[in-house]
Amino acid sequence: MSNQIYDFEPWINIVEPLPGESISHFLGRFERANLLTGYQVGREARIGAVVSRWKKLYLNPFPTQQELEALAQVVEVQVDKLLEMLPPKGMTMKPRPIRLCGACYGEVPYHRIEWQFKEKMKCDRHQLGLLTKCTNCETLFAIPADWVEEKCFHCSLSFAKMAKRQKHY
Structure with a gap:
């Protein structure tokens, strides 16, 4: 084995932002x-x-x-x-509780920044009230950075299935 040092640039896996993603x-x-x-x-x-x-x-x-x-x-x-992943200038954020539209998440699974706008109480696309906790066990949602399995970390109900219990606005 030689002790040759390789000259190369470090690499990363590119992650493309999604429209409106937080x-x-x-x-x-x-x-x-x-x-x-x-x-x-x-x-x-x-x-x-x-x-x-x-x-x-x-x-x-x-x-x-x-x-x-x-x-x-x-x-x-x-x-x-x-x-684009941040609130627009002048828009007030509410970082807690984490909010989610199960119907949107079922279509394309990612957290939208607009769900955390202070005045945002419903999903404009589906006319459903935003959820702040699991519809099964009532556990508050974890921060979106930790959404690995697309479900409640406590009871494992999928975010998409929670749409069935979202209230029409």
């Missing part, structure tokens, strides 16, 4: 695809623990342009795409 859900997908933690992503981007705050949808203070540029380099996504 930063929390995106970061969770990116971390799983690359076997990383939020801490490692923050360290690599040289922005520290702020990434862990974003995963929890704690966006106050709002991410700076410099932070977004640093994250964009690590996740290989353009800054404008990262901005």
